[in-house]
Amino acid sequence: MPDDFRTLLALVLVFVPLSLLSIGGGASLLADMEHQSVTVHRWTTAREFADLFAISRAAPGPGTMLSTLIGWKAAGCTGALTATVALYLPSSLLVYGAARLWGRWRGSVWHAAVERGLAPIAAGLILSGGVAVLRVSPGGAAVWMAAVAATVLLLRWPWLHPLALFAASGALFGLVGLW
């Protein structure tokens, strides 16, 4: 078996279980990824892993693109693609199956009650997500203030495009940072 194929297989064997076990978000996932890529497989050094983590936070996208970067370090672009698919495909298939099953009960009293019952919890989870990101942000008090200001602006003027606000806030922080 050629070496690069073996590496790709190892990536699949690391990220597929992580995909299905990563219930409730990124924190536990991160510890496992670190252990596997630094200690077990030596795809990255501890320092490289920390750098890759910082880069993955800077990039846009849903949740973690860290697996992509680990795959890239381990086996180039093929590795990046393999690790991304291995992390996102199994959980996506599971959710797809669950959503289809759930859709079959549409129209029943239970279906409506469950959806209405989950709605206030979902709103709470969205707000909690904001709090969690705020807490781990390295920017300190300035980030807290800017986040509150952005919230007020968006609620007061709903026509305001969020991207314009992202750009303005980024530019403001950049200018203050330079100065």
Next chain:
Amino acid sequence: MSKEARLGAVSAEPDAEVRADHRIGLPAIFAAFFWLGVTSFGGNTAAWLYYQIVQRRHWVTDAEFLSDVALGRIAPGSGGVNLTVQVGQRLRGGAGAATAVVGLLSGPLVIVLALAAAYTRIGWSPAAHAVLDGIAAAAIGLTFATGLKLLPSGSARLGPLAVTLATVLCVGVLRWPMLPVVLGLAPISIGLALVQGRNA
């Protein structure tokens, strides 16, 4: 191009009315989620998806969105990707789900690799850190604004509002693990919805 693709192109316009009885074309789904992927910063895919897909395009309703957010967070994997799978599935079945996820992930995949390549050459400037902090702060603002907009409303909102508050307190403030909190609150909240549905 097909009729569906034209419809999709029309629906990409701001404030376009999309009729529920017309299926949305796969190219339109891809374009919408690609844009969503490359512009969602700071882990706020749900808030951004609400703005782009629910508020601007009206592809799914508030209730459908919230239900998908909840299931997406309970299930393993990234909440944002899970939400995208479900919304894609509502729009166009299996093909819609696959198109939406590929659209969502392909942009960030290329960007993160480009960033990593640039980083190994030129390193990381403090100004870049500051700009990213600023973008993240505004993105968190969007998350809060979305959560507040989606607070329970209507005449019988006190019970649901208490559930939302309990969720924020346990998960956001006290940092309890999300899954047991949701599994504990869900039966209460669903029971409440059943009782209110009967009285309504």
